[in-house]
Amino acid sequence: MAVTDRPTRTAGALAAMARAVVPVLSVVLAIIAIWYGASVMMNRAWTLDQIQRQNLEMTPSQIIADAMTQERPVLPPPHQVAAEIWNTTVGEPVMRERRGQMQGNPRNLIFHAYHTLWPTILGFMIGTGLGILLAIGIVHSRAMDLSVMPWAIASQTIPILAIAPIIVVVVANLPVLNTAVDQGWISDDTKLLVPKALISAYLSFFPVVVGMVAGLRSPNAMDLDLMRTYSASRAQMLWKLRLPASVPFLFTSLKVSIAAALVGTIVAELPTGARFGLGARLLTGSYYGQTIQIWSALFMAAICAAALVMILGALEKIVLRRMGVRP
Incomplete structure (x- = not known):
């Protein structure tokens, strides 16, 4: 049988x-x-x-x-874009020898993607942490709900192309970073990482705030009353009820946030004068009219965003399974 x-x-x-x-x-x-x-x-x-x-x-x-x-x-037709992606990933080494040292190859798209992904992940982590903290404050404080939330919404109406150069100029003139570069503690490329991460965090924190506020407020009145009958403190209610209930909302907002963080990094690479990164690749292609190069960089950015979202989706399944949620 x-x-x-x-x-x-x-x-x-x-x-x-x-x-x-x-x-x-x-x-x-x-x-x-x-x-x-x-x-x-x-x-x-x-x-x-x-x-x-x-x-x-x-x-x-x-x-x-x-x-x-x-x-x-x-x-460019699809086959030209596909050929350009193949030639600039598989056809070019990621690292090459220059002046007796192994350095990144600017002709390789993976090398540029690495320089974009690193500030993206850093900005995403900053934005996620800030968004969760703001959401907790908004849920537990009416003053923050009435004051911070409207400002968080208003902040997203400012065009990122307008605020990116301002952040770049301000960060470039920070005495701490300038001293670190002069002393040789960090390189100029590392210094450029800071404004890119901040702009990435600026775009990524808002979806986390909105999603976490909705998630932290998702427990119904009966659940909250049950916790009060157990004499649970606000911290215990947050840790044992509100945060577990907000996990599905958090991962949904994180998927939007990571894509926004990647967009923020690419936009930030344009006014920073970055030599490497997908944004720099787009800018170089536009300068010289290399439309195939532009489209290949755009597709690489889309591939990176899809990979990051898939990683978050896999992490979501693992976390929810550990919490006892069954599909």
């Missing part, structure tokens, strides 16, 4: 996998098809212009082929 049921279970598993994969694959193929169509429509203008200028004769298939193989296209 067990042997007979095995093919049935296998077929059921394959059918379930197909139901999960086919919709996603269909959407991806549709996006790629639209992307190719848009690439041909936007890139063929240059080809048609060259035909008119040089009195050339080209068939429609040749025009389409030329539109998808231009060196600096308006909209």
Whole structure:
């Protein structure tokens, strides 16, 4: 009986996998098809212009082929972006020897991603810690609820492109950091890490505040009354009731926060004059009109964001399983 049921279970598993994969694959193929169509429509203008200028004769298939193989296209087709990502990751070493020392290779996208991820994670940790502390204060203090929460909301209405240069200038003139650089305790690249992490934290703390406030307030009145009948203190109610109840809300907000932190780091790399990082890669590509380089950096940023969110999702499953939550 067990042997007979095995093919049935296998077929059921394959059918379930197909139901999960086919919709996603269909959407991806549709996006790629639209992307190719848009690439041909936007890139063929240059080809048609060259035909008119040089009195050339080209068939429609040749025009389409030329539109998808231009060196600096308006909209790079998917295969050019994929080839650029492959050539700048697998095709280039992460480290190379220079002046007798092993140094990072600026031609490698993984090297640039590393320089973006490090301040992203640091800023994310700062923003998460600040957001949790503010949420606890808002839930337990009406004065903070009426004063801090509106300011936290108002802070997100300031364009990050406007505040990033201000943070960079202020941090660059901090005597502590300047002294550390002069004494050789830290390098200039490490000094640039501070404003990037602060801007990343600025964007990442707000989702954590909102999610944690909702999570800390999620226990119903009966649960709170039960804790009071046990003569639980506010600290005990926070530790034993409010914080466990807020864990699902926390991880949901953390997934939004980590993506915002990555965006903040990339934006911060633009006015800091950073030589390395995905933001610097985007800026270099825009200076020299290298649209394929720009799109490859954008896709690498998306890959990094997806990887960070997946890590948080795996951590969420582990934590919730340890807490006894069953899917």
